[in-house]
Amino acid sequence: MGAQSIDYINLIYILLFVLPIFVLNRIIGIKNEKKIIVSIVRMAIQLILVGIYLQYIFDLNNIFVNIAYILIMIGVASISIINSSPLQFKKVFIPVMLSLLIPNFIMIIFFNAVVVRIDFLFEAKYMITIGGMLLGNGLSGNIIGLTTFYSGIKKNKEIVNYDLALGATRFEATLPFFKEAIIVSINPTIASMATIGLVSLPGMMTGQILGGSIPIEAIRYQIAIMLAIFITKYFNIFLAIILTSFTMFDAKDQLKL
Amino acid sequence: MAFIEFKNIYLMYEDKVLFQDFSMIIEKGDKILITGKSGAGKSSLIKMLLGFSNYNKGSIKINDKELKDSDFSDIRSLYAYVNQDVTIRQGNVMKFLMNLESYKHNTFKMEGDYGLRDDLMKLFEFDKSLLYKESQELSGGERQRLGIIIAIMLNKPVFLLDEITSGLDYELKGKVANYFAKCNETVISISHDLVWKETGKFIKVGW
Numbered sequence: 001m002g003a004q005s006i007d008y009i010n011l012i013y014i015l016l017f018v019l020p021i022f023v024l025n026r027i028i029g030i031k032n033e034k035k036i037i038v039s040i041v042r043m044a045i046q047l048i049l050v051g052i053y054l055q056y057i058f059d060l061n062n063i064f065v066n067i068a069y070i071l072i073m074i075g076v077a078s079i080s081i082i083n084s085s086p087l088q089f090k091k092v093f094i095p096v097m098l099s100l101l102i103p104n105f106i107m108i109i110f111f112n113a114v115v116v117r118i119d120f121l122f123e124a125k126y127m128i129t130i131g132g133m134l135l136g137n138g139l140s141g142n143i144i145g146l147t148t149f150y151s152g153i154k155k156n157k158e159i160v161n162y163d164l165a166l167g168a169t170r171f172e173a174t175l176p177f178f179k180e181a182i183i184v185s186i187n188p189t190i191a192s193m194a195t196i197g198l199v200s201l202p203g204m205m206t207g208q209i210l211g212g213s214i215p216i217e218a219i220r221y222q223i224a225i226m227l228a229i230f231i232t233k234y235f236n237i238f239l240a241i242i243l244t245s246f247t248m249f250d251a252k253d254q255l256k257l
Numbered sequence: 258m259a260f261i262e263f264k265n266i267y268l269m270y271e272d273k274v275l276f277q278d279f280s281m282i283i284e285k286g287d288k289i290l291i292t293g294k295s296g297a298g299k300s301s302l303i304k305m306l307l308g309f310s311n312y313n314k315g316s317i318k319i320n321d322k323e324l325k326d327s328d329f330s331d332i333r334s335l336y337a338y339v340n341q342d343v344t345i346r347q348g349n350v351m352k353f354l355m356n357l358e359s360y361k362h363n364t365f366k367m368e369g370d371y372g373l374r375d376d377l378m379k380l381f382e383f384d385k386s387l388l389y390k391e392s393q394e395l396s397g398g399e400r401q402r403l404g405i406i407i408a409i410m411l412n413k414p415v416f417l418l419d420e421i422t423s424g425l426d427y428e429l430k431g432k433v434a435n436y437f438a439k440c441n442e443t444v445i446s447i448s449h450d451l452v453w454k455e456t457g458k459f460i461k462v463g464w
Contacts, residue, residue: 042375068349095451102334156346158340158342158344159344159345159346161307161309161345162338162340164309164333165333165336165338165340165417166357166360166411167333167357167359167360167361167362167363167411168340168362169330169360169361169362171329172360172376176346176348179445194448226321233316250326251327251328251329251330252308252309252311252389253308253326253330
């Protein structure tokens with residue numbers, strides 16, 4: 001039993017509802033038709049391509065291909081994190097990559113082995129989908145965490161230096177900014193755990209129910225994935241700040257930014 | 258043996274040469290008063306010692322040993338620093354003081370119920386009630402006095418003082434300058450206030 005399948009022609013019907021948006025935008029003077037069209041076309045093309053090659057990868061289900069796929073996702077996520085933060089690419093690419101790689105790989109393997117209990121731990125269907133969800137959340141967490149930490153220190157250089165001059169190590173002097181960065185970046189996840197199910201049904205659960213799972217089964221998956229997201233994201237941020245700080249400060253404990 | 262030595266320092270800041278072939282030797286117990294017009298790099302001199310400012314050429318030696326970049330973190334434990342604005346991190350003052358005690362390079366112990374030494378608070382007219390305030394609520398003059406008391410309590414061999422009397426009234430300026438004139442430690446003080454010179458203990462350096 002699976003979800004009722006959707007034909008491409010059915011997608012065209014829902015696309016018709018975009019037209020009134022163009023009309024209304026015209027009336028209130030927002031000129032972004034081009035942007036909307038480009039975005040919709042990009043979405044469609046990207047997802048069709050993903051659909052095609054995911055099918056291919058799932059059929060192939062080769063351990064090396066699957067790992068390579070995750071590595072590429074991590075690489076792309078790292079680039080995207082650095083570009084959205086004030087950090088210099090050359091200095092932090094490897095630390096940021098490791099901050100995603102280490103927690104995510106451990107979690108994926110643990111999730112597949114202990115929670116889902118599948119025999120082939122690198123099973124494409126699980127590894128790539130679960131890995132993608134973890135990575136998407138780690139990405140936003142790392143952007144917020146790194147930006148909060150380094151902007152805070154840059155803006156408050158005198159405060160940090162005063163602490164250093166009063167006997168603090170670099171870790172002691174920057175600890176308030178570390179705390180702030182962790183809180184700001186992990187709080188949205190804590191809040192969403194508290195309201196999930198009340199306010200919205202998560203996409204993964206919706207997908208599973210439409211795909212034929214009974215709700216109580218879908219819920220167990222959702223609980224597991226929420227916990228996995230929270231834990232992985234926390235360690236992503238923690239590691240990202242610790243690892244980048246080795247290359248972002250000079251020997252005299254001054255931020256190079 | 259020289260205690261602190263600047264040797265042939267060359268420092269540029271935004272196209273401006275602040276130090277050219279600058280050398281100075283400071284012995285243990287010396288009291289140095291640095292005066293000079295603003296923008297002349299006086300603060301940079303202290304910041305170079307702390308490792309907060311890099312120099313383009315030359316070297317700094319402590320006990321005749323030339324400092325490498327990686328030495329500065331540890332060498333900071335020699336200094337008790339007070340800057341003009343006393344940039345204390347946000348939060349409760351008392352909490353900040355308790356925190357200081359836990360820093361790796363510090364060995365002093367907070368004293369009494371209030372953390373700070375009563376005799377110092379009395380001498381520099383620092384009211385105990387201020388300890389319960391948030392750091393950002395303190396006035397400029399209150400922060401300067403707090404910074405001075407902290408520096409003394411840290412019990413380090415060298416005082417680095419950057420314009421620490423600018424926000425104080427005349428009587429307090431005198432008390433502060435006299436305290437540092439009489440202490441046994443090495444003192445490097447940057448100030449425009451005449452009271453420092455009037456103590457008669459400071460060697461004046463200017464450029």
